[in-house]
Amino acid sequence: xxxxxxxxxxxxxxxxxxxxxxxxxxxxxxxxxxxxxxxxxxxxxxxxxxxxxxxxxxxxxxxxxxxxxxxxxxxxxxxxxxxxxxxxxxxxxxxxxxxxxxxxxxxxxxxxxxxxxxxxxxxxxxxxxxxxxxxxxxxxxxxxxxxxxxxxxxxxxxxxxxxxxxxxxxxxxxxxxxxxxxxxxxxxxxxxxxxxxxxxxxxxxxxxxxxxxxxxxxxxxxxxxxx
Numbered sequence: 001x002x003x004x005x006x007x008x009x010x011x012x013x014x015x016x017x018x019x020x021x022x023x024x025x026x027x028x029x030x031x032x033x034x035x036x037x038x039x040x041x042x043x044x045x046x047x048x049x050x051x052x053x054x055x056x057x058x059x060x061x062x063x064x065x066x067x068x069x070x071x072x073x074x075x076x077x078x079x080x081x082x083x084x085x086x087x088x089x090x091x092x093x094x095x096x097x098x099x100x101x102x103x104x105x106x107x108x109x110x111x112x113x114x115x116x117x118x119x120x121x122x123x124x125x126x127x128x129x130x131x132x133x134x135x136x137x138x139x140x141x142x143x144x145x146x147x148x149x150x151x152x153x154x155x156x157x158x159x160x161x162x163x164x165x166x167x168x169x170x171x172x173x174x175x176x177x178x179x180x181x182x183x184x185x186x187x188x189x190x191x192x193x194x195x196x197x198x199x200x201x202x203x204x205x206x207x208x209x210x211x212x213x214x215x216x217x218x219x220x221x222x223x224x225x226x227x
Contacts, residue, residue, distance in 0.1 A: 025067040025180060026186075027086040033179035035063050042115070047149040050079045050133070054149070059122035061115075064186075074178070074186035075125055077132045079146075083184040095177040095185060100135045103165060107131060108173040108189040111161040123157035128187075130162060139165070 043060025049220065057079070064085065065071035076083065094101050107127055115121050118195040126148055130139050133146035139162040141148040141155065148155055173189035 015096045022086060023090050024069075024178075025086050026064050026089050027067055029063045029065045033062055033064075033083075033085075034058070034060055035109060042118045042121035044118050044154055046122060046126060046154055048079070048126075048129070049147040049149060051145055055079065059125035059154070060118060061121045062186075072188055074188045075128045077128065077177070077187050079129065079133070081182065081184050083186075084182065087180055087183045089178040089180040089183070092177050092179060093175065095179055095187070096132060096135065100132060101175065103131045104128065105171070105175055105189075106165040106167075106186065107161060109171070110164045110167045112173070112189065114157075114161075117126070119153040120157055122154045122209075123161055126154060126158040127161040129215040139163075 030036040030040075032041065034043050040063070041060065043058050045056060047054065047057045048054050049055070062075055062076070062083075063073055067086065096104075106163060107124070110128070111124060115124050125139070128140070128146075129146050130141055130148075134140070134144035137144060141158060141162070148158065172192060174187050174192050175187055176185045177185065179185045
């Protein structure tokens with residue numbers, strides 16, 4: 001078990017859309033796995049217990065990319081392995097049971113837009129660990145297989161994220177999981193580009209159509225008079 005865990009974080013670029021199936025090679029995007037500049041490195045060190053093992057881990061925005069695709073951000077969904085890059089992964093839309101996958105989707109829906117600083121990024125990762133590690137139980141950072149030993153802002157924000165899970169609609173983000181024996185599994189969430197199209201009110205459409213017909217009739221009369 002590693003003592004320092006490289007933690008993946010946050011979400012897909014809204015402009016990139018990696019393919020949804022198959023085997024891909026993941027690699028780090030920058031020399032520093034968390035970003036090129038201090039401003040990009042949204043991360044905090046947290047102390048947790050995983051099973052009976054105390055771990056001091058980086059939790060934050062981890063920047064990676066597919067070998068032949070756009071770079072994106074991802075969250076770690078396990079603490080039992082190192083993150084090894086480059087590494088070959090299998091992509092899937094679901095890595096857990098339906099209820100756990102739905103909770104992960106709710107976390108993205110209700111909290112991802114708040115991940116704008118290091119505390120929030122670390123809190124998002126902590127909340128995700130709690131969801132995927134202690135599946136089937138009410139989220140609780142103080143009991144179960146995953147326990148957060150750190151306090152402060154990260155704990156406060158993580159607790160608020162977990163308490164707000166029910167406010168998510170579980171449909172705004174498309175989740176993509178990357179799974180590989182021998183390396184940490186990760187998940188990304190891309191905001192869905194499919195939005196409902198607003199219906200055009202029929203009365204307004206009727207007025208526009210009548211106006212167009214009327215205009216066509218006037219043009220026809222003018223041509224006949226000139227003829």
